[in-house]
Amino acid sequence: MESPSDQVLGDFLTDKETTAMEIEESNIVEEEENDPFLKFINQAKSILYQNGGELEEESMPSPGWSWIANRFLKTCVAYSSGVTPAILLSELSLAWNEQNRTGAPKKQSDIVAKLKKKHKRAKLPNTISIDSIYEKKFLSLSSVIEAVIIDAFTLPGTNIYMLTLGDIWSSNTIDLFLHRRYYNIADPKNGILKIGREVLLTGCYLRVATGSSGCPRLLPTEYFVVLLDEDEDDDAMLLGAQFCSDSFSSISLDAIKEGTSYSLYARIEHIGPLEVQGKYGSLQRKQITLVDNDGVRLKFLLWGEQALVANLLSVGSMLALDRPFIASAVDSSLEICDEICLEFGSATQLYLVPLILHKEQVSVALTQNHYQGSRLLTASNLSQGQLVSQVTLPCDSQGSIDFSNCPFRSYVVDLRDKMTGISLYGNVTGIRAADGMFSLKIEDTTGAIWAKLHFVKSWSMGRLGIGHTVYLSGLSSSLTPRKSLELSWYENGTGSSFFNLSCLPAFLNTSCLHRLLSLSDLSIHASGAQVCRVWLDQVEHCHVDTRFMHSLCGHLIDKAPNGDLECKFCHSIGNVEVERTFHLKITLADDTAKVFAWCIGQTAAELLQISPDEFYELPEEEQIMYPSSLEHEKFIVAIANCRRQDDCGGFVEQDHDMVDWEVTRAIKCE
Structure with missing residues (x-):
């Protein structure tokens, strides 16, 4: 008996629609069968999924397609001379294990184990585990540590506060020298930095112990956020008593001049990209848009190294700012878009109620x-x-x-x-x-x-x-x-x-990344870069020209009417970004066909086997004769159909609008 859902779906799909879907899915299957890159991602995904249950007591989730693709390509960049399937799979496996490691649960404290059971918030992008700090003996300033306080104490004979931190991914713990701006909330009687409290920190320097018995410690950092839980009575009382009396509308510049401070509570609506400010572009800035309970918006600005604080924040979370610095457009010498804005001042302390992501069932396309x-x-x-x-x-x-x-x-x-x-x-x-x-x-x-x-x-x-x-x-x-x-x-x-x-150099240097085609297999409608084994042919008809290229975008440049060098692609040029290059048009051949193609930059230099500067220094008659020495030299090339579609508009490459093929990469083969 046919179910109602079957009937609805059957009525919904017309013959034309079903035919279109069948064609579309057939094209996708054909693409995957013909594209080694896509085939390898699917293979790696299957292997990582199968091995997940063998690595931990509880099986790990399978990595997403984009995670594998990203890691795969980063490895190819790192190994530009070529990679093997074994190297790729090894790198993927190690990276996935590191990202999903749970440490050794039997060695974790009860505090971490309890936190692990109720942990529901999303992991921040730059988060690293404490175990990885011990393994690498290195910590970058942009790394994020999502930790829970295992112990809080003062060093004997001093008033220096120390926090022992753990995390849910590690069996190790690490000690942190607490920055003095947070001493008031670390007080054993009235402070909130107690055992079991979750914190986020970044901008940390690692002090590696020199002795065999010493342990690494984290030096003080100002970029420290305390997590609050509105379901906990103490945290709810703190938010209600300290942060709910002030609003963005209540901020008064006159009151600020008289010494009034504010404690504000708002939702993070947007975290902007890193911007460059100042007369000489030397000052960095991050803008974070906050919205309070009345719907009023204010910008929270982070300057210079303070931009690291944005690594601890997430859109949708509630941010409590105790004593932020309030800047006005009148008093500021820098560009401020609004009348007033908030800044991370010397007395500012941040508390965060992280967004617990709601899960939504999303229908994935056919x-x-x-x-x-x-x-x-x-x-x-x-x-x-x-x-x-x-x-x-x-x-x-x-x-x-x-x-x-x-x-x-x-x-x-x-x-x-x-x-x-x-x-x-x-x-x-x-x-x-x-x-x-x-x-x-x-x-x-x-x-x-x-x-x-x-x-x-x-x-x-x-x-x-x-x-x-x-x-x-x-x-x-x-x-x-x-x-x-x-x-x-x-x-x-x-x-x-x-x-x-x-x-990508590794594209040609790695056999598992490409499929060799003959030139006769290339069609004027072929899409994407294809790889062929060819030789140089009819070199007496090749065109070799030395030009200048914008090194940042790889496009040829010309002189503007005023005599300045101009890149017609990105319209941004400087003398330090200019380099001499080849503009080459040449015939490629194999046993099946011939193709007239063009290239510039390193690809052209590889085909001509001489640098542009060396070629430029040759006498004119030697430049004319030089290509004849390359007859029948063999190469593996990546070649792409560069014919512009009529409806695309926009930028058109110079000097080769009649040549349909571009050699994007080449390596000489014996």
């Missing part, structure tokens, strides 16, 4: 279902009662769903409004560059979408062109005023990464 089993789920077997699968993903108070840990790959067709932590793998089919704003049109087998890229200063991702294969993570989606979907990416955003696989 493009994901083939990951769930050994065969593709198609429209024909949907009618047999196999409904769209669902995954539980966190949703913030604004309704944005975080896909950073989604187990599946995100496709363009899956994207909707209010999604964060998106990762996309696809090909660049359009580039727009104007007024310092860059947009990419990214296409996969299911569709294409524009993404706006926000850089801290200017373009910093190296060469990128039409037809290149890219991977981005940390994208967020929103609707434009015209109700079309658009993606945004911030260079310093949480979880942001950008990789151009087409120009």
Whole structure:
């Protein structure tokens, strides 16, 4: 007997729709079979999932698709001369074990064990374990320690407060010298820094013991946040008594001048990217938007090294600020967008009620279902009662769903409004560059979408062109005023990464990353960078020119009418960012076909086997004769179709609009 859900789904799917889904899913399966990068991610995901239960008493969760892709590509960057499947799987396994380690539970204190049972908040992006500090004997300033106080004491014969910290991922503990600005809340009688209290800290320096019996300790840090729990009576009383009488509207500049201090309580609405301020761009700033219970907004500014405090905060959490410094636009010599704003002053103390993420069942698009089993789920077997699968993903108070840990790959067709932590793998089919704003049109087998890229200063991702294969993570989606979907990416955003696989040296140096094609297999409609084994042919017709290139973006530059050098791609140039390069057009051949292609930069230098500066110094007649010495030299090349789509608009590469193929990377082979 057919269930109601089967009937509804059967009525909903028309013949045209089912055919479209079958074609789309067939394209996805074909893409995965032909793309070694995608095949390896699926293989690694399966191996990590199978090994998870063997590593701990309780099986670990399986890593998300984007986590594997990110770690995979970072390893390829680190091993530019090439990697092996064994190296990749080893790096992935070690990193996943470190991220999900639980230490040795039998050695953990009862305090940590109790905390572990009720721990529900999300792990902050830069969090490291105490065990890893012992193992690496290193601690970066941006690292976050999410800890619980195991013990609080004063050093004998002194008034120096010490906290012994533990965490739920470690069996070790570590001592912290408490910064003196927090001594008033560490008082044994009236303070709240007692055993069992959770704290967050960053900006820490590690003092490594020199003796064999000594233990490492953390030196004092000002960047210290105390966690509160509104369900605990003592914490609720503290919030009610100290932080609920003042509001943003009650702040008076006249009262501040008379010495009045405020204790404020508000929700973190937005954490902005790192900005550069000051006349010479030497001062960094972070803006955090706070909203109090009356709906009034104020900016909380962090200057210079204080920006590390933002690593301890999360959107949606409640922040209690005791004695913040209140700056006014009138008195400030720096750019302040509002009449008044809050700052992290010398007497400021921060308390946080972290957001406990609500889980929302999100229906994952049909493009994901083939990951769930050994065969593709198609429209024909949907009618047999196999409904769209669902995954539980966190949703913030604004309704944005975080896909950073989604187990599946995100496709363009899956994207909707209010999604964060998106990762996309696809090909660049359009580039727009104007007024310092860059947009990419990214296409996969299911569709294409524009993404706006926000850089801290200017373009910093190296060469990128039409037809290149890219991977981005940390994208967020929103609707434009015209109700079309658009993606945004911030260079310093949480979880942001950008990789151009087409120009990655390890792409050619690692056989498991590519599939060798013959030139006859390349089609004018081929998408993404393909790898071929070729030789140089018809070198008497090749075109070699030495030009200048903008090293940051990898594009050719020209002289503007006023005589200055100008990069037409990113419109930002300086003499220190200019280098001589080749602009090369040459015929590539194999046993099946010939292709006329172009390239610049390191790729052209690899094909010509001479540096641009060395070539430039040759006499003119030797420059003319030089290419003839390269006849039939063999290479492995990555080659991409760089023909611009008619509807893409925007930036057009110079001097090769009639050449459809770009060599994005090349290595000589014997």
